[in-house]
Amino acid sequence: MQLDILTPDKTVFSGEVEEVTFPGTKGQFQVLKNHAALVSSLSKGKIKINTASGETFFEINGGVVEVLNNKIVVLA
Amino acid sequence: MANLKEVRIRIASINSTQQITKAMKLVSATKLRRAQTAIVQMRPYAAKLNGLLSNLSDSVDVDSLKVYFNKKKDIQKVLLVVITSDRGLCGSFNANVIKLANQTIKDKYQGKDVTIMPIGKKAFEYFGKLTYTTITDFKDVFHTLSAETGFEIGEYVLKAFKAGKFDNVEIVYNQFKNAATQILTNEQFLPIHTKAAAKTDSNKKKDYVFEPSATEILEELIPRILKTQIYRSLLDSSASEHGARMISMDKATDNAGELLKALKIEYNRVRQAAITTEISEIVGGAAALSGA
Numbered sequence: 075m076q077l078d079i080l081t082p083d084k085t086v087f088s089g090e091v092e093e094v095t096f097p098g099t100k101g102q103f104q105v106l107k108n109h110a111a112l113v114s115s116l117s118k119g120k121i122k123i124n125t126a127s128g129e130t131f132f133e134i135n136g137g138v139v140e141v142l143n144n145k146i147v148v149l150a
Numbered sequence: 151m152a153n154l155k156e157v158r159i160r161i162a163s164i165n166s167t168q169q170i171t172k173a174m175k176l177v178s179a180t181k182l183r184r185a186q187t188a189i190v191q192m193r194p195y196a197a198k199l200n201g202l203l204s205n206l207s208d209s210v211d212v213d214s215l216k217v218y219f220n221k222k223k224d225i226q227k228v229l230l231v232v233i234t235s236d237r238g239l240c241g242s243f244n245a246n247v248i249k250l251a252n253q254t255i256k257d258k259y260q261g262k263d264v265t266i267m268p269i270g271k272k273a274f275e276y277f278g279k280l281t282y283t284t285i286t287d288f289k290d291v292f293h294t295l296s297a298e299t300g301f302e303i304g305e306y307v308l309k310a311f312k313a314g315k316f317d318n319v320e321i322v323y324n325q326f327k328n329a330a331t332q333i334l335t336n337e338q339f340l341p342i343h344t345k346a347a348a349k350t351d352s353n354k355k356k357d358y359v360f361e362p363s364a365t366e367i368l369e370e371l372i373p374r375i376l377k378t379q380i381y382r383s384l385l386d387s388s389a390s391e392h393g394a395r396m397i398s399m400d401k402a403t404d405n406a407g408e409l410l411k412a413l414k415i416e417y418n419r420v421r422q423a424a425i426t427t428e429i430s431e432i433v434g435g436a437a438a439l440s441g442a
Contacts (some may be wrong), residue, residue, distance in 0.1 A: 080198065
């Protein structure tokens with residue numbers, strides 16, 4: 075899956091990922107390959123990204139995430 | 151006619167002024183490039199936000215969101231966010247913003263309760279001297295301009311608006327078109343004036359799962375869009391400022407060059423006149439001696 079994490083200042087992350095965990099407003103959730111189209115709001119917390127080369131974390135301060143056709147866009 | 155030494159001193163002084171203006175122009179050009187990059191970087195973010203909003207626009211008729219859209223018939227309390235620069239020497243950049251702000255107050259809000267939120271030192275200095283109520287928490291944001299500062303201002307304005315402190319909020323600033331052109335704008339900020347064109351084709355819409363719900367996402371999204379709008383105005387204003395300064399310093403350098411040219415001609419003329427006088431004095435003196 076393609077993941078893009080955008081902030082108004084810059085693109086923080088852009089790349090191929092296998093699994094992402096988001097701090098949703100109603101609790102954490104995980105997005106795997108072929109996830110249904112989804113729009114969700116995020117609360118303050120950590121985004122956990124699993125890529126082929128290992129785990130990465132990003133701190134966010136709330137935001138919105140859109141999942142569509144194996145493309146994930148995070149607006150933080 | 152001026153004497154030789156005076157002209158030489160003037161030439162030296164204009165020369166050093168020209169060096170300063172040239173350096174300032176180069177510095178502004180670099181800063182402008184950086185500011186432009188920031189605008190470009192923000193674009194995909196803003197585009198995506200608006201894209202999401204159009205997918206959600208059906209759900210806008212929710213009570214908790216009406217606060218952003220409701221227009222009051224009787225506008226009494228107005229907030230003007232006036233964005234200028236921190237520094238001068240950028241042509242009529244700041245003067246124009248202040249003029250437009252004054253014009254807006256005079257034309258639209260005569261006799262109303264106007265509050266000014268100056269952003270940038272120049273606006274702060276100007277409006278601080280006048281009798282308006284000012285909110286000066288954000289007067290110098292430009293040396294640490296980031297999305298966070300923009301969002302802080304947005305948060306503050308949204309909170310005040312929601313609390314009913316203001317009926318109408320406008321932003322006055324220079325929109326960036328290109329390095330040489332700024333578009334002076336006063337933008338309606340709150341309440342949001344919806345455009346009828348915002349409707350999208352329903353068959354274009356994708357079937358999203360909304361988590362937790364469309365309304366709640368909108369509640370997150372709309373403030374975010376508004377804050378991004380403030381941040382965008384700040385970025386625009388800062389890019390415009392550097393563009394304006396670059397152009398005015400370029401002009402100043404040119405003018406200094408012309409002045410130098412004229413002064414050099416003057417200098418040579420004075421020098422030639424002095425030599426001529428000297429020669430004629432010597433010739434005269436020699437003639438007097440040989441005649442005797």
